Amino acid sequence: MIGFDLQYNIQELFDAVFGIKHYEIAKTEPEKGVRQSSYGTPVLTTIVLQGKDYNVIDKDGNIIQENYKDFELPIATLVSIRRAKRIVKTQVSTGTVKEMFGYGDWQIDINGICIPDKNQPQGLVSPQEQIDELKRWEKVADAIRIKGGLFIHPDINDLVIEEFNTWQVKGSPNVIPFTIKAVSDQPVELLLI
Secondary structure (H helix, E strand, O other): OOOOOOOOHHHHHHHHHHHHOOOOOOOOOOOOOEOOOOOEEEEEOEEOOOOOEEEOOOOOOOOOEEEOOOEEOOOOOEEEEEEOEEEEEEOOOOOEEEEEEEOOOEEEEEEEEEOOOOOOOOOOOOOHHHHHHHHHHHOOOEEEEEEEEOOOOOOOEEEEEEEEEEOOOOOOOOOOOEEEEEEEOOOOOOOOO
């Protein structure tokens, strides 16, 4: 078996890998209707990349279609979002006049740690299987549809991965951290007349 005999303290891992000290989740007794991870922690929300045919860039640089199945990100994943306003400031004698013209894209930062997960919905139990699937999704040259209420924000339904990073953690077997930097995307339909 792949490391299930090890007890992973997810809070300590996030602190060691990302310097995130305020992430805290306690092992609880299962509540009716609340999904539990294989480590006994409640799964508060899931992040699912929706499967379908996506455009990808092949090894020769050509755009091809490739079929993707739904993929739920690893259970030890945190998401932060932010968005800037586009504001034009005009200097006047008493300060500035601010004119807001709109909003930029949502900036989405996903920090996660792949650890053995025997309850992973797609059967990707080992951290290496999980990171390999994340690397496959990183190749998508398209907006990726998000399933469910991902960021608890109704305006984010699709995202585009701009950057993906993974590395090793010294002295931590079966632990593979990753970061994804993405932006929101809105489907645009053009009518040609």
